[in-house]
C-alpha cells in the first residue's frame with residue numbers, strides 16, 4: 001500500500017513514503033506534483049472559510065475588469081456597492097479593477113464590509129484599494145465556490161468571459177437545485193439583451209434548456225432595482 005493506494009508487482013515503489021520523508025532532500029520537484037497540490041487547494045478552502053465565516057449577509061457584484069473609472073457602468077457599480085452596504089450587507093467582488101473596484105469603493109465609502117476575492121493572474125493587478133477583507137486565491141474553482149457560499153445573491157454588470165463564467169456557474173447551480181432562492185440580477189438590458197434573446201430563442205427552442213430556465217435571472221436597468229431584487233429574496 002502507498003497510503004490508501006494499493007500497488008502490486010512492478011508498481012511497488014523502491015522506497016516507502018516514510019523512507020522518502022526521512023531522506024535528505026535531493027529535489028523539490030515533488031512539491032509541484034498533483035497530490036501535493038491538494039494540500040494547497042485544501043489550504044485555500046480553509047483560509048477562505050476562516051476569513052469569511054463571520055462576514056454576515058453578503059451580495060456578490062460581478063462585471064468587467066476593464067471598464068474605465070467614472071464611466072456610467074463604473075458609477076452604477078459604486079452606487080450598488082454603497083446601497084448594499086447601507087442595507088447592512090457585505091459586498092463581495094473579485095477584488096480587481098473595473099466593476100469590482102467600483103462596487104468595493106461604494107461599500108468602503110459607505111463604511112461597510114468590502115470583500116475582495118482576488119485571483120493569481122499572469123499580469124498581476126493586485127487587490128484594489130477599496131477592499132477591507134481580501135483573500136488571494138491560486139485556484140479559480142476554490143474562489144468561485146466562496147462567492148456562492150457567502151452570498152445571498154449575485155448582481156452581474158456587463159462583462160467578458162470572467163463575468164460569463166461567474167454568471168453561468170450560478171445559473172447552473174440554481175437550475176440543478178444545488179442552491180435555492182438565489183437571485184441573479186443582470187444589470188443593463190441593452191448589454192444582456194442579445195444573450196437573453198439567444199437563450200430564449202435558440203437554446204430554448206433546441207430544448208437545451210427548459211422554457212422556465214431563463215426566468216432564473218432578472219434583467220434590469222435601474223441599479224436600485226438590482227439591489228432591491230438581490231436583497232429581497234434572501235436564501
Ligand SMILES: C/C(=C\CNc1ncnc2c1ncn2[C@@H]1O[C@H](COP(=O)(O)O)[C@@H](O)[C@H]1O)CO
Nearest residue numbers: 062063064065066094096125159160161162163
Ligand atoms: C484583465 C485585467 C485585470 C484582471 N484582474 C482581475 N482581478 C480579479 N478578478 C478578475 C480579474 N479579471 C477577471 N476577473 C474575474 O472575472 C470577472 C471579470 O472578468 P471579465 O472577463 O472582465 O468580465 C470578475 O467578476 C472577476 O471575478 C485588467 O485589464
